[in-house]
Amino acid sequence: xxxxxxxxxxxxxxxSIKTVSRVTNREANVxxxxxxxxxxxxxxxxxxxxxxxxxxxxxxxYHVGLLFDNLSASYLMNIQSGVLxxxxxxxxxxxxxxCDYSDPKLVASISSMVRSKSVDGxxxxxxxxxxxxxxxxxxxxxxxxxxxxxxxPSNRHRSVFTNDQDACAEMTRYLVSMGHQRIGxxxxxxxxxxxxxxxxxxxxxxxxxxxxFDRRLVKQGDNTFESGxxxxxxxxxxxxxxxxxxxxxxxxxxxxxxxxxxxxxxxxGDVSVAGFDDAPLASQIWPALTTIRQPMEEMAVRATEFxxxxxxxxxxxxxxxxxxxxxxxxxxxxxxxxxxx
Amino acid sequence: xxxxxxxxxxxxxxxSIKTVSRVTNREANVxxxxxxxxxxxxxxxxxxxxxxxxxxxxxxxYHVGLLFDNLSASYLMNIQSGVLxxxxxxxxxxxxxxCDYSDPKLVASISSMVRSKSVDGxxxxxxxxxxxxxxxxxxxxxxxxxxxxxxxPSNRHRSVFTNDQDACAEMTRYLVSMGHQRIGxxxxxxxxxxxxxxxxxxxxxxxxxxxxFDRRLVKQGDNTFESGxxxxxxxxxxxxxxxxxxxxxxxxxxxxxxxxxxxxxxxxGDVSVAGFDDAPLASQIWPALTTIRQPMEEMAVRATEFxxxxxxxxxxxxxxxxxxxxxxxxxxxxxxxxxxx
DNA sequence: AGTATTGTTGACAGCGTTGTCATCTGTCAA
DNA sequence: TTGACAGATGACAACGCTGTCAACAATACT
Numbered sequence: 001x002x003x004x005x006x007x008x009x010x011x012x013x014x015x016s017i018k019t020v021s022r023v024t025n026r027e028a029n030v031x032x033x034x035x036x037x038x039x040x041x042x043x044x045x046x047x048x049x050x051x052x053x054x055x056x057x058x059x060x061x062y063h064v065g066l067l068f069d070n071l072s073a074s075y076l077m078n079i080q081s082g083v084l085x086x087x088x089x090x091x092x093x094x095x096x097x098x099c100d101y102s103d104p105k106l107v108a109s110i111s112s113m114v115r116s117k118s119v120d121g122x123x124x125x126x127x128x129x130x131x132x133x134x135x136x137x138x139x140x141x142x143x144x145x146x147x148x149x150x151x152x153p154s155n156r157h158r159s160v161f162t163n164d165q166d167a168c169a170e171m172t173r174y175l176v177s178m179g180h181q182r183i184g185x186x187x188x189x190x191x192x193x194x195x196x197x198x199x200x201x202x203x204x205x206x207x208x209x210x211x212x213f214d215r216r217l218v219k220q221g222d223n224t225f226e227s228g229x230x231x232x233x234x235x236x237x238x239x240x241x242x243x244x245x246x247x248x249x250x251x252x253x254x255x256x257x258x259x260x261x262x263x264x265x266x267x268x269g270d271v272s273v274a275g276f277d278d279a280p281l282a283s284q285i286w287p288a289l290t291t292i293r294q295p296m297e298e299m300a301v302r303a304t305e306f307x308x309x310x311x312x313x314x315x316x317x318x319x320x321x322x323x324x325x326x327x328x329x330x331x332x333x334x335x336x337x338x339x340x341x
Numbered sequence: 342x343x344x345x346x347x348x349x350x351x352x353x354x355x356x357s358i359k360t361v362s363r364v365t366n367r368e369a370n371v372x373x374x375x376x377x378x379x380x381x382x383x384x385x386x387x388x389x390x391x392x393x394x395x396x397x398x399x400x401x402x403y404h405v406g407l408l409f410d411n412l413s414a415s416y417l418m419n420i421q422s423g424v425l426x427x428x429x430x431x432x433x434x435x436x437x438x439x440c441d442y443s444d445p446k447l448v449a450s451i452s453s454m455v456r457s458k459s460v461d462g463x464x465x466x467x468x469x470x471x472x473x474x475x476x477x478x479x480x481x482x483x484x485x486x487x488x489x490x491x492x493x494p495s496n497r498h499r500s501v502f503t504n505d506q507d508a509c510a511e512m513t514r515y516l517v518s519m520g521h522q523r524i525g526x527x528x529x530x531x532x533x534x535x536x537x538x539x540x541x542x543x544x545x546x547x548x549x550x551x552x553x554f555d556r557r558l559v560k561q562g563d564n565t566f567e568s569g570x571x572x573x574x575x576x577x578x579x580x581x582x583x584x585x586x587x588x589x590x591x592x593x594x595x596x597x598x599x600x601x602x603x604x605x606x607x608x609x610g611d612v613s614v615a616g617f618d619d620a621p622l623a624s625q626i627w628p629a630l631t632t633i634r635q636p637m638e639e640m641a642v643r644a645t646e647f648x649x650x651x652x653x654x655x656x657x658x659x660x661x662x663x664x665x666x667x668x669x670x671x672x673x674x675x676x677x678x679x680x681x682x
Numbered sequence: 683a684g685t686a687t688t689g690t691t692g693a694c695a696g697c698g699t700t701g702t703c704a705t706c707t708g709t710c711a712a
Numbered sequence: 713t714t715g716a717c718a719g720a721t722g723a724c725a726a727c728g729c730t731g732t733c734a735a736c737a738a739t740a741c742t
Binding site: 358394 | 726
């Protein structure tokens with residue numbers, strides 16, 4: 001009942017261990033018949049290559065790393081789940097590395113981790129996917145990279161994007177279609193790349209509806225609930241407050257909702273609130289949040305596929321993949337009060 | 342700049358590789374002076390033992406596994422974070438394994454995973470930590486185990502508990518102290534062990550306040566938001582509905598809150614709502630949820646320490662560790678309406 | 683027919699570490 | 713002084729696999 005090794009399979013199949021190795025690694029130049037013989041033997045013995053031996057002998061570690069900054073971000077579990085299932089299914093193992101993006105020694109500590117764990121490739125989530133010095137250092141180390149939602153669609157690295165900008169333009173147009181003329185916006189963390197595109201989408205949306213952009217209706221948040229609450233208050237305290245507020249993520253939108261409640265205003269009766277992400281929170285809050293669903297897990301799957309393809313040496317022609325985010329209308333948005341009966 | 346190996350260290354220190362190995366593994370019978378010489382050399386070369394070589398040559402894999410059932414549970418990130426940092430700091434690596442506890446082939450698939458990844462030890466979260474057949478199978482495989490929040494405090498495995506029962510009794514007494522006489526309760530998923538203790542605590546609390554227990558005020562949920570909403574409606578539809586509802590976790594409490602909102606009742610004006618966990622949701626919802634804070638990350642740290650100690654062969658006298666959960670009063674609970682002005 | 687080319691297979695040497703066993707040193711009792 | 717013994721160190725064979733290279737078979741081209 002001891003674990004079967006490559007030797008056992010070779011003996012049972014009547015070939016050399018090297019041939020078994022070839023079959024296991026899907027190498028070319030093995031006769032169909034031989035291949036099948038080996039596969040049957042492997043199956044009968046429930047053979048599973050020893051990862052340690054593989055990485056010790058070979059040049060690859062069969063590890064991919066997932067780097068993320070903020071443990072508490074609600075979407076991380078989804079990303080992790082996508083990366084995990086995809087890499088596992090291709091025989092790779094996942095090494096998880098939380099890190100602090102504000103740490104001045106970040107590049108050094110990640111580099112050292114990459115070397116000591118010897119990962120073949122790395123998947124970066126925002127805001128790490130935007131840190132040029134980090135990317136450069138990792139390139140130099142020779143690790144393959146795949147980026148999730150970087151701000152800048154440079155072609156140097158394989159990246160997965162969502163159409164943040166278009167989706168936000170759509171959300172804005174939707175709000176306008178409900179009669180809102182003064183729409184507040186809460187910007188996300190400035191270092192968190194792709195989230196900046198949401199602001200651009202907001203402006204696009206305003207523009208395409210012929211509404212003039214008003215700088216006073218835009219406040220700077222930092223992706224946290226607390227910052228959303230603060231910005232919400234600042235917007236509602238304006239002389240001519242907005243009738244709708246669009247926040248760059250759901251956490252901040254929830255913060256805005258709290259501000260609205262604290263002012264004893266009704267949602268969406270007095271103020272409509274919209275978010276972005278479709279975090280679990282969005283549907284569990286009252287009233288349920290109108291938001292934009294970003295298929296995080298799918299993005300992670302795509303990014304991992306990108307990475308693995310690259311590790312296999314396949315030179316895909318396309319380095320970028322865009323995944324559509326979609327508007328989800330729930331209860332937190334409604335007609336503009338001034339336009340109602 | 343290539344990675345230093347044990348050979349390099351041995352040469353620099355002027356000893357054999359075996360001695361370096363002894364020092365690295367803190368083995369006995371090495372002269373102080375020799376030990377120091379080796380340590381200096383290792384430091385100078387930034388030597389880090391190759392994990393693959395270690396596990397290939399030795400009997401241990403330096404991997405601990407984390408098994409969990411439900412990817413979406415909000416506390417998983419915290420658990421993972423605790424396990425990760427603790428095991429990493431002791432030179433162990435983490436292998437994550439999401440699984441489906443309702444899968445009839447669960448035991449088989451986990452066993453095979455344990456063998457193929459060859460983990461030295463495993464940390465189980467609910468409801469996996471309660472599945473006797475699984476525990477038995479893993480015991481037979483010879484893996485060390487540490488359980489997080491199992492229902493049954495058997496002494497066979499090292500486990501970490503919270504005082505769910507006491508904390509819930511306290512919450513119940515708190516609600517009674519606010520004048521509530523009819524307190525509804527939403528039970529958690531029946532397979533999710535420790536959560537059952539919360540129901541016991543609720544009954545304890547009622548008892549210690551001299552309130553009679555009313556079976557009609559108790560509804561069975563399954564830990565999800567949706568089940569909380571459903572139970573909330575069933576409770577509020579009673580002829581003599583409760584003035585406070587205590588749900589076994591925050592997700593269900595949020596569901597109850599939605600039900601209350603849908604009935605156009607005020608929180609806590611008409612109905613008080615309380616939860617358990619102190620998930621992020623609890624403080625981001627309006628009104629912020631009164632709940633019980635369960636220090637998940639700390640539990641994970643303790644469980645991991647347990648496991649690592651066991652792997653090191655230290656036979657601790659105590660196999661159990663209890664961590665205190667604490668009441669967090671926020672805005673969703675208030676005086677009973679009938680008792681007010 | 684002979685030669686070059688391509689496809690298929692195996693022998694064997696590592697990869698960096700630990701486990702086993704042998705060797706060497708020094709200490710202590712007889 | 714000798715022998716016994718524990719402590720300290722090293723030589724060397726694994727561990728299970730991949731990479732390299734050589735050998736051979738089959739096919740295509742002169």
